[in-house]
Amino acid sequence: MSPLLGKTHYDRRRIMTRAAQAREKRKYKKAITLYRQVLEHEPKSTELHRKLAPLLAQTKQESEAKASYSVVLSALMRDGFSEQVGGLYREALSYMPLHVELWAELAEFQVKRQLQADAVQTLLEGRRRFRSRKYRSQAIRLLLLVQEVEPYHLEGTLDLAGLLSRSGGVRQALGLLDGLAGRTRGRSLRRVRGRQLRLRPGFGTAGRWMRALVLGR
Secondary structure, three states: OOOOOOOOOOOHHHHHHHHHHHHHOOOHHHHHHHHHHHHOOOOOOHHHHHHHHHHHHHOOOHHHHHHHHHHHHHHHHHOOOHHHHHHHHHHHHHHOOOOHHHHHHHHHHHHHOOOHHHHHHHHHHHHHOOOOHHHHHHHHHHHHHHHHHOOOOHHHHHHHHHHHHHOOOHHHHHHHHHHHHOOOOHHHHHHHHHHHHHHOOOHHHHHHHHHHHHHOO
């Protein structure tokens, strides 16, 4: 008997065609199954991971989607296609906006390209995705990264101080606000002093708030 008897013939072109058809009909799980058949033969194929990643994300298989996106992102950076990296991160985030690692990685990539202002905006945009109490730790993480990129960023620091104080880190929050107060004037300083007064009511903080209110310093 032939050793090939009974074995399924691997026809890459046919499988890829069926997968594309399933994807066009929004039969994402079927498409994933077919692409994975090819992936068994080509585990490092960037082309396959590029096709799989959004399908996995749309079917809520986020860890697998992240792994496939990582393969493609690494290949793009290795081959010097940096301009495409940001767009691919944005695509991934459009499907997985609550994946905090993606926000952090995109900001890190932007910092490496010396796009610090863009990185700060990315982190703040990501933070806004984590508004509920159950996501507080993720929001704090992103705001701490803002501090690394732009220490004492006004909005980021005020937001971080508020989250830390609600998480029991009042002393840390006050330390951030003290540092911010020494770097601001006018309306911004009044906001900082007001936040300090709410966190630590007393004659000292009230007096500093009044001074900022009247003199702006």
